[in-house]
Amino acid sequence: MDLTVYDETAGQVSAAQLTLVKDLLQYAAQKLQLKDNTEMSVTITTNPAIKKLNKQYRGVDRATDVLSFAAEESGDETPIVMDPELAAELPANLGDLFVSIDKVAEQAKFLGHSTDRELGFLVVHGFLHLNGYDHEQPADEQRMFALQRAILDDYGLTR
Numbered sequence: 001m002d003l004t005v006y007d008e009t010a011g012q013v014s015a016a017q018l019t020l021v022k023d024l025l026q027y028a029a030q031k032l033q034l035k036d037n038t039e040m041s042v043t044i045t046t047n048p049a050i051k052k053l054n055k056q057y058r059g060v061d062r063a064t065d066v067l068s069f070a071a072e073e074s075g076d077e078t079p080i081v082m083d084p085e086l087a088a089e090l091p092a093n094l095g096d097l098f099v100s101i102d103k104v105a106e107q108a109k110f111l112g113h114s115t116d117r118e119l120g121f122l123v124v125h126g127f128l129h130l131n132g133y134d135h136e137q138p139a140d141e142q143r144m145f146a147l148q149r150a151i152l153d154d155y156g157l158t159r
Contacts, residue, residue: 001029001036002091006043009101013044017119024120028127028151040094040130042123047102065103066122068129071095097126113159120157124148 047063071093108118135141
């Protein structure tokens with residue numbers, strides 16, 4: 001997967017945490033059997049920055065832990081008819097994730113686990129949203145959370 005990770009925290013994120021995000025999402029992409037040329041980005045930011053995004057795009061005037069912006073919402077696009085070989089070569093752009101490092105620290109402390117575990121949880125959670133998973137209905141929640149837990153556990157980020 002073609003993954004770009006941005007650190008907008010002025011040094012609050014370690015190099016090891018940036019590597020964790022990249023490696024974990026590559027692992028999750030393999031678990032979902034995504035094409036190698038699938039694209040997405042992750043921006044690790046702070047509470048004030050994510051609060052602005054949350055207000056602008058969701059109308060909620062408070063900081064949140066993770067925001068997912070899918071590049072292609074199913075049903076919103078007009079289908080383009082093209083040669084199947086050419087279509088297979090085009091990268092799929094999943095979209096963008098924003099994670100608040102401040103919320104990572106707050107929630108890790110509250111939940112009694114490491115910041116790495118919380119960071120991993122949030123990026124996998126957002127990644128699954130970008131891949132069409134949600135937790136609006138009980139059956140969907142069970143499916144998404146089971147996959148989320150399996151990815152994190154198999155990768156080694158257990159609670």
